[in-house]
Amino acid sequence: MSQTKFLLDESDIPTHWYNVVADMPNPPAPALGPDGKPIGPEALMPIFPMSLIEQEVSAERWIPIPEPVREAYRLYRPSPLFRAHRLEAALGTPAKIYYKYEGVSPAGSHKVNTSIPQAYYNQQAGIKRIATETGAGQWGSSMALAGQMFGLEVRVYMVKISYQQKPYRRSMMQTWGAEVFASPSMETNAGRAALAADPNNSGSLGLAISEAVEDAASRADTNYALGSVLNHVLLHQTVIGLEAKKQFEKAGDYPDMIFAPCGGGSNFGGAAFPFFADKAAGKNLRLVAVEPTSCPSLTRGHYAYDFGDTAKLTPLLKMYTLGHDFMPPGIHAGGLRYHGNSALVSQLHHEKLIEALAVPQLATFQAGVAFARAEGIIPAPESSHAIAACIDEALRCKESGEPKTLFFNLSGHGHFDMGSYDRYFAGELEDFAYPEEAIKAALERLPQVA
């Protein structure tokens, strides 16, 4: 049998991140301030170091990765590319299935790829403390780990429903020395206001972002860090796709279709953008962002300027959105419960250069279990969105007889999600369809931009 894993040397860890902006047919729509005018760097300086602000607006194709960041990456990178021989056999498909496994990071997901450089640049800028939010806990634990590595204090506002459902993600952050509060908390104006309006508010990513941004903006020693959505975050994640391209070379193969989960967009951007460079150069290749039907920003949202958070503290980004006050249903893929999406992913989708599809919750768990039984690894519910879409395509290949090469990003393991597997087995999970009226209503609440 041919190889199962395609490994790279530490010297193969990319020396540069890939910036998709350089290969986009149109420049990205600018971020706007509350006055509806494009913001300058000064608008972001209270919460981000200048090096990250420069990356946020850069049009350079290649951005060098600082050596201390590559050094820290070496704890878990390069991550393996697997050929899913056992899954192929279980499905009886002629398709070849590959997956990149980012669960090898100590925090268990791809999020560490950006928490490390964010911690590094903040430390270099003399910042002592980071405030951030977390939904499912993957981002918060990644930031806690990176903060520990670069000597920064970390404060995490964790969406309350996750704080309650996933206490072990909290323990993990604390093991790495971070301070964790359930959001909405009494620590910020945004949190106190939300609790005053509804003491039982179980939180949302948008609200937790408001708390963390407020915390960072109110202290000179503190910056904010975001785990997805922003251009520099997607940039950092391109180590995934860049490594994967080298690994496909080793495998003597190349994907026909790429699937990645899509919430804020960094998972998809990280895996797919380096391949987009080939597509922009004429290669025939389909890039598919997979989202939950319960939170269908790309497939059913509005392409419009909107806030990134509930309290309207962030700049306006042009993106697919369900409305900044959207409260997603309590699905178990907490990392995909975001009202908006990356501006870059949104623009590429709007220009029909990438595709998007939505998968219902039960289908994702069904796919996750099938994958775990074939390949051993128990996937995070977020990752199972890509698995479900990939399995569907592999089964279409079985019908058509096409031996397509399929690739998906296995962005994390499900070791902290076993409670949701339990509920799945007990028949307690359900599918959510996002109601049409809610989509219409969101349109009316979008900020008015000239």
Added chain:
Amino acid sequence: MSQTKFLLDESDIPTHWYNVVADMPNPPAPALGPDGKPIGPEALMPIFPMSLIEQEVSAERWIPIPEPVREAYRLYRPSPLFRAHRLEAALGTPAKIYYKYEGVSPAGSHKVNTSIPQAYYNQQAGIKRIATETGAGQWGSSMALAGQMFGLEVRVYMVKISYQQKPYRRSMMQTWGAEVFASPSMETNAGRAALAADPNNSGSLGLAISEAVEDAASRADTNYALGSVLNHVLLHQTVIGLEAKKQFEKAGDYPDMIFAPCGGGSNFGGAAFPFFADKAAGKNLRLVAVEPTSCPSLTRGHYAYDFGDTAKLTPLLKMYTLGHDFMPPGIHAGGLRYHGNSALVSQLHHEKLIEALAVPQLATFQAGVAFARAEGIIPAPESSHAIAACIDEALRCKESGEPKTLFFNLSGHGHFDMGSYDRYFAGELEDFAYPEEAIKAALERLPQVA
């Protein structure tokens, strides 16, 4: 900075397991039946396939690894050897610290190294179902995974206190299709008797073994599988040390001291035995088995024939034991809560060819947290025993200025042990010293062997 990880190719997965018996100065003490006479293979045939029984008594130095087993190993092997640069820096030690990381297996520990061949040989022998026990859950999940890979049903008797403390280990086994019962259960005579005597019995590894052995012995389609202690289990685990030796060659280094956790002995045997071959050939090298002070079989137990389980269903093994009816305190390193030890490890210890030391619980958590903050990976509490001993030695090197090369087996991650980290941070954990009277009392209850 020099390399962080030393990786091998899939072709470097060992082709043979190493049998330490071939290099022991004296033949192993035989297992005895209830009559006090050495048992023949027929005594084990009701619960083990002949291929494993042959391995149990083999004196051959090298035992070939069947190709389907190597194929299955490829899902996660070869495992990485890490140089702990960050831990060294944090300790300020001149020692060089290396660790082999077995937490890369899908079940999160080294246990899969033996569950895979055990499942394979049983499937080859026409067995349809495996009954086994689990303490902390690492073995049970490893057996569940391997059963799924080779098409066997798996029934797991899980020590009740772990079943309650670690529900997500249960979910993991169920995700891989296994059936899990809290032990003592109403499914067996041994379980029913224990519950009749004490309905609140929270279980022990010895009792769960009794249940699984009884289950296997009573059904023709079912065999038993054990996750440690037995010679064939230690044999399978030698893939750890064999790979590590190749990796040390790549690193241009060789350990002065090796540390591994020791409960039933397979963790230690797997990491240390392949190096013992060099020691037997004259190499100067110290091999250190690390156990909990609360369950100190090697450091304070009796070297005598004893049963492997509470209900006295197993043959008698000559080993360091605290008495087969020993009920260990509820420490969080559930995988080390066993009254006895491997006969091979015991004999080597008795002949002073290896060393043993005991570490109290709080020191292991302190070491585990220090390791997690330096190296990122959150260790299983069992693994933290080896870390604690290794850090102590590294600090001695700091005092003496000796640049020793230290190696430990990081046998698993702690993703399913975050509850015990929580309790550690909350100051709720304590140290247990095993009382001297209990050790004396155990002596009187040991079986009488001529």
